[in-house]
Every structure is written in C-alpha cells, then in structure tokens.
Amino acid sequence: MAKLLHLSCSPRADSESSAGARVFLDGFRQARPDWDIDVVDLWRERLPEFAGPIVEAKYARMKAQPFNDAQRDSFAEAERMALRFSLADRVLISTPMWNFSIPYKLKQWFDVIVQPGLTFRFDPSLGYLPLLKDRPTTVILASGSDFATGMNRGRIDMATPYLREILRFIGISNVRFVPIGPTTGPQQPIEAARERAHQHLAAMAANF
C-alpha cells in the first residue's frame, strides 16, 4: 500500500504547524483515500539518545570497522527508523521554528537516521552520495516571525536552509516549503498568514 509519512514535530496542542498539517492531510485523504498515513509524533515516540554504542557505531562505519554486539543492536534502531522513512512514497514534515532552527527532537531524529551506509555513503573520488530515493516532500514551518515579507524583527530563518540541505544530503530534493507566520504578535496578521497558508496547503494536497 502506498504510504505518506508525517513527521509531526510540535509538542503544542494549539500548534500552528500541526493545524496546517491537518488541513493538508484532510485534502490528501480526499484525493487519495486508499493511502496509508503513518504519523511519527516525535514527542510521543521514543527516540534513542545519540550517545554510547549508537554514536560509536557511526564512527565504526566511518572507519569501515566491524560492529561489536552493542553497536549492532543500537544501529538496528537507526535502521528501523530509516526504513520506516525510506518506505514512504510521500513525506510531510510539520515543524515549529525554535531559536532560528528546528526543535531538538527533529534534529535528534536526523542525527539517528543520517548514517553512513544507511542514508548516505562516502566515495573517495565522488564525495558524499545520498542513498534514499527522491520523493515529493512538503515541509510546513510555523514561526513567530514572518519571513516571507521580511517582518522578522531582526531574527533569521536557519530552519529552511538546514532542512533543505539535510534532506538533500540523504536524497530528498523534491521539497516544497510552506511557511506559516507570523504566529505571534497582533491578531490580524496571524489570521491572514494562517488563512493564506491553509489555502495553499489545501490546493497542494490535492496534487501531492
């Protein structure tokens, strides 16, 4: 069965990125009622701490050394998470912007799955090569500031370039970003930004 994987990255009940994801998924379900939607809620699922055997496994791989038993066991968790992602035909990421970038849970998720021989490889003559196949991906990014019009009060957006680069590094280049912001401050611009983003997301979902 074809599958959309949704990485849900806000811990808030009133989350703007999650509300955007609901609009997108409602439209997507109507367009593709037979698809499986696999939700990875990063605040509910157990993510391995990237310390101890799992980080040593990464270094063993980079040095082309065999795993010990603990490294193999912990690497299997990374394999399971990367496999769940790699089996998705479409990807939706809904995330807040936190401190110019992404929430630490999403960074932790990338730190676990971005592994040599799993999602990328290194070739001495060709450099770093992605191992995942490309697939349509939508990123909904909610931010207190409005980066579309430049009303960002001196803050910058490092989340968009980071996500574009880390996804490209593992093979996902077909990515469209839908910003939702401002989500803080006066009510009128918040509502206008939400309305604009939701209309855009509903239209995108029909052809995703």
Ligand SMILES: Cc1cc2nc3c(=O)[nH]c(=O)nc-3n(C[C@H](O)[C@H](O)[C@H](O)COP(=O)(O)O)c2cc1C
């Ligand atoms: C810890 C934290 C850091 C934040 N940092 C930024 C920031 O750097 N830039 C920004 O525009 N908004 C920032 N915000 C505001 C959030 O991006 C905004 O509330 C957004 O709507 C959160 O997404 P959510 O509604 O999906 O939870 C921050 C909020 C929190 C809680």
